[in-house]
Amino acid sequence: MKPITVLLAEDHTIVREGLKALLLSDPGISVIAESENGRHAVELTLKLQPDVVVLDIAMPQLNGIEATRQILKQRPSTKVLILSAHSDDAYVESVMALGASGYLIKQTAAQNLSIAIHAVHKGDKFFSPSISRRIEDQQKNARRRGGPKASATPTKLTNREREVLQLVAEGQANKGMADLLGISIKTIEKHRQSLMEKLNIHETAGLTRHAITTGIIESNVQTATLLSGKKS
Numbered sequence: 001m002k003p004i005t006v007l008l009a010e011d012h013t014i015v016r017e018g019l020k021a022l023l024l025s026d027p028g029i030s031v032i033a034e035s036e037n038g039r040h041a042v043e044l045t046l047k048l049q050p051d052v053v054v055l056d057i058a059m060p061q062l063n064g065i066e067a068t069r070q071i072l073k074q075r076p077s078t079k080v081l082i083l084s085a086h087s088d089d090a091y092v093e094s095v096m097a098l099g100a101s102g103y104l105i106k107q108t109a110a111q112n113l114s115i116a117i118h119a120v121h122k123g124d125k126f127f128s129p130s131i132s133r134r135i136e137d138q139q140k141n142a143r144r145r146g147g148p149k150a151s152a153t154p155t156k157l158t159n160r161e162r163e164v165l166q167l168v169a170e171g172q173a174n175k176g177m178a179d180l181l182g183i184s185i186k187t188i189e190k191h192r193q194s195l196m197e198k199l200n201i202h203e204t205a206g207l208t209r210h211a212i213t214t215g216i217i218e219s220n221v222q223t224a225t226l227l228s229g230k231k232s
Contacts, residue, residue, distance in 0.1 A: 003030040004121045007050040009041035009067070010034075010083065011059045015106070019054070019083075019113060026114045038062030039180070042070045045078060052117050057084040057091060061180065063166055063216050065094050066159065072099045079120040083109055092131055102126035161195040162216070164188060168204060169211035 006023065008031055010016040016034060023029050033048055035041040038055075039062040045053055053071060057064035068080050079101040084091060092103050101120035104112055105128040116126040157165065160181075167177045174192070178185045196202050201210055211217045 001028070003028050004052060004117060005030050005032045005048075005050040006117060007031075007033045007035065007041065007044055007048065007053045009036075009038065009053060009059065009064075010056045011036045019109065022110060022113060023117075029114060029117055036060070038064060038067035042067050042074075045071050046074055049075065050078065051121055052079045052081055054081050054083055054113070054117070057082060057086060057095075058217055060170060060217075061167070062163060065091075065098070065216075066162055066166075068095050068098050068100050069159065081116055081120050081126070083113075089134065092127075103131055104128050105130065156198045157195055158191075161191050161198070164191040165195050165207060165211055166216050168192065169208040169217050 006029055008016060008020055008023070010019065013036070016036070020031050020034065023031050032050055033044045035044055036059070038059040041053065041055060041059070042062065044050075055064045055067055055071075059067070062070075064082060064084070068082070071078055071080060076099070080095075080099070082091075082095050082100050082103045083106060084103070085106045095103065102116050102125055104116055104126070108128050108130075112126075112128060119126040163181065164177060167180065172180070174185050174188045177188045181188070196207070199207070199210060201207050208217075
């Protein structure tokens with residue numbers, strides 16, 4: 001039987017190498033490519049067309065939520081499996097609404113990643129146990145209330161504004177953003193002004209704090225905690 005082809009997108013080299021080593025022990029899985037940023041992950045997916053993309057949420061240049069959006073819009077047959085240090089309902093709901101096939105918490109990924117890849121490749125959904133329990137509880141509560149759970153309030157930012165927000169928070173200058181996104185500096189300035197008005201945040205430091213608190217980028221503290229294997 002042909003092995004499941006996997007693209008592994010994770011910006012922390014130590015974490016990525018550890019996950020790759022786990023997957024190499026499964027003869028039914030072939031890791032055909034790796035990426036350390038979301039934009040490159042999208043490009044590789046479109047070029048190599050893997051069966052499954054294992055995608056971190058907080059990555060440089062393009063976070064996992066936006067990468068999921070772009071991958072599934074351009075290649076809906078690919079299965080996206082989210083890997084994240086964040087288990088907040090908002091993150092789970094965002095990526096599942098976009099069509100992701102599963103969501104794994106990094107702290108438990110070692111035990112579940114291979115199983116999850118096989119499951120989503122078959123067309124099933126897969127969640128870390130803690131997330132599965134929350135989803136079941138939410139569904140039970142919704143049934144008791146006699147209706148579906150209310151959907152989250154949609155984000156006010158456009159896809160491009162979210163991309164610009166992430167790049168601003170990462171310290172990119174307008175020219176660097178324009179080159180990366182393939183648009184003019186004037187257009188970058190318009191997007192930047194628009195997102196500032198929508199968020200009512202008018203300085204770069206405030207945009208960076210917003211990006212961290214909403215999980216678009218990771219703070220140094222979050223990164224250090226993850227690599228040390230400790231819970232925050």
